[in-house]
Amino acid sequence: MEALTTERALAYLQTRSTTNGDSVLTHLTHLIQTIVDSRPQNAIDVLETSLLLKQTRLIVDEGPSLPRLWKEKNAADVKMFIELFSSPTKAWVDSEVVDEQADTEESSSNDCKIDNLLSDSTCFEAVGVGLGHTEIYFIVLTLKQLGGIKGVSTARFFGKFFGTSSNYYVFETKITEDAQEETTDAEGEKNEKKHSWGRPHETIPPEKGGGANANVYWVCSKPGEKLYRLPDVTPLQIKIARSLKKFLTGNLNGEVSAYPPFPGVEENFLRAQIARISAATLVAPKGLFKVPEAEDEEEPASEIVRDDEWVSPTPAELGTLEAWVHKNPYINLQGRCSLYIPEKDAEEGQEADEEVEEDQKESLPTAEEQESIPERLASIDNDSNISWGLKPWSVTFSSSVPALKHQIVCVRSFLWPGAYAIATPSGFSNIYVGWGLKNVAYVPPAPPPVLKEYETNLVESTELPPLPIPEEPQAGEQEEGQAEDEQAEEEEDAD
Known part of the structure; x- marks a missing residue:
């Protein structure tokens, strides 16, 4: 076998393993460095140290060519x-x-x-x-x-x-x-x-x-x-x-x-x-949007428009919850943004309109009709606290230095963990990164009420149930049955 030169020996020791990407030369270098740093009493017994170093040393991969x-x-x-x-x-x-x-x-x-x-x-x-x-x-x-x-x-x-x-x-x-x-x-x-x-x-x-x-x-x-x-x-x-x-x-x-x-x-x-x-959780700085004046007072405008005269406030002004408002409308108990009231038709037999009005007055309003809906662009400071007394919002800054020139203000939601809003030079930006779960205590809904028992008195009966009436065979099934009976008779005669 031909003797290896120094260059070939170093090249051989630098050959990387196909399993973990490590080489003998690199492993021995780290092993000697570990022994010198730790200085054990029996330095000759390095087998355990070698195995431990091989299992615990971090090997950085170069990474794939694609993301x-x-x-x-x-x-x-x-x-x-x-x-x-x-x-x-x-x-x-x-x-x-x-x-x-x-x-x-x-x-x-x-x-x-x-x-x-x-x-x-x-x-x-x-x-x-x-x-x-x-x-x-x-x-x-x-x-x-x-x-x-x-x-x-x-x-x-x-x-x-x-x-x-x-x-x-x-x-x-x-x-x-x-x-x-x-x-x-x-x-x-x-x-x-x-x-x-x-x-x-x-x-x-x-x-x-x-x-x-x-x-x-x-x-x-x-x-x-x-x-x-x-x-x-x-x-x-x-x-x-x-x-x-x-x-x-x-x-x-x-x-x-x-x-x-x-x-x-x-x-x-x-x-x-x-x-x-x-x-x-979709919030915006106060004053960025405004509700246009509606032509009909009974039906206010549902869409909001951007205020062209809005000037971006300073980070100190945006550092309070009063400086942020809800952009999207509130969803009521019905699951809608606008209350839906079905039309009540007059019952048969009611001829006079006065009787219909009296019946409608006597009917109590539902919980959906009694719910107080917050106004458009309501401040997030008015939001109800979480059940254990925690505020649903908090304000953070990109730096604790108040005199920083380019300060980023962020509003974080505790009610929906993962929802954030920041103030940008052009307005605002929202993002949600989370599990889609609300931060409230889970209360399992009650099962439906138990059905009522049979109201009449139960009397034990001694009569037997009637015998079931046998179904009449159809024409095709009847012919097949006759053929089977004839075949069975022929087999008995043959025996």
């Missing part, structure tokens, strides 16, 4: 992802909900306002909130593709919902009235046929294009995968979701196994949680 988010994907999926985002005319969404745009002129003419998430993520990072740079970058690319869909006027990243098996990335958009009319009817029929089983009777109609359904939400399990449009939420789904405390699984078509029974599948439960979180 970790796409490490599990194969080369074909990564190539498809790059080609898709390089083409501005393609929309990567569920083909069952929205068709892909093929017309270049039509897609390029779509004027969609997209939030500057890259700039906002830097502000969120200053207060220790948000996602990683790689994840934010892919989310921005997804927003770009979402803005190319026909009918989408605004798009923003709502947040990330954690699940037991998979996560949800939620995007909030506004749809123009023309596109809303085209897709609402078809989508409603599809969802009703798909998830109509086991649904309780809904007496309160949902809000179409307003209230809890003013925005359209899209979800995907990873940025870059197909986006799925969530259906509109119903008041019954919001009411039952308030009495549930359940983790999401990541399967949109999964069953929501809970009591009371939820009217829908997980996509409906996720949509109900989004509506609740959006109504409770």
Whole structure:
């Protein structure tokens, strides 16, 4: 065997292992350094030290060439992802909900306002909130593709919902009235046929294009995968979701196994949680929005507009809860933003209108009608405390130095852990990163009342029940029976 030179011997000792990436030379160097630092009494007995060092030493991997988010994907999926985002005319969404745009002129003419998430993520990072740079970058690319869909006027990243098996990335958009009319009817029929089983009777109609359904939400399990449009939420789904405390699984078509029974599948439960979180945690600086004067005093304006004369306050002024207001309307006990009162028809036999009015006066108002609804753009300082006396909001700063020039003010929700809002030079930005659970004590709902027993007296009967009447065989069965009887007689004669 040829003798090794010094260079070849060093090259051999520097050969990395295929299991952990370590080499003999590196291991011996760390072993000698450990022995010199610890100075054991019997330095010759280094076998145990060598094994312990091999098991506990941290070996830094160089990392994959692709981002970790796409490490599990194969080369074909990564190539498809790059080609898709390089083409501005393609929309990567569920083909069952929205068709892909093929017309270049039509897609390029779509004027969609997209939030500057890259700039906002830097502000969120200053207060220790948000996602990683790689994840934010892919989310921005997804927003770009979402803005190319026909009918989408605004798009923003709502947040990330954690699940037991998979996560949800939620995007909030506004749809123009023309596109809303085209897709609402078809989508409603599809969802009703798909998830109509086991649904309780809904007496309160949902809000179409307003209230809890003013925005359209899209979800995907990873940025870059197909986006799925969530259906509109119903008041019954919001009411039952308030009495549930359940983790999401990541399967949109999964069953929501809970009591009371939820009217829908997980996509409906996720949509109900989004509506609740959006109504409770979407806050803005005071004075940024205003309620326009309504022409009819009985029907005040439901939409708010941005005040062009608004001037961004200083961080010290934004450091109080009085400087922040709720942007979205309040969801009442009915599960709607506007109270729904059904029309009461006169009963048969009531001829006079006076009798009908007296009957309506005698009927007591319901809890929904007695509920006090907060005004639009109400201050978050007026929110009720959590059950154990904790304030539902807190204000934090990016630095404890008060004289810092560029200070970031962040408002954090304790009622919905994971909801944050920051003040930006152009206004504000909201994000939610959490499990979709409310920070309240879970109180299991009471079971339904026990049914009443049979009211009449039970008398023991000594009579036997009547014998069942045998069914008459049909014509075909009767012929088969006769043939079997004749065959049995022939076999007996043969014997």
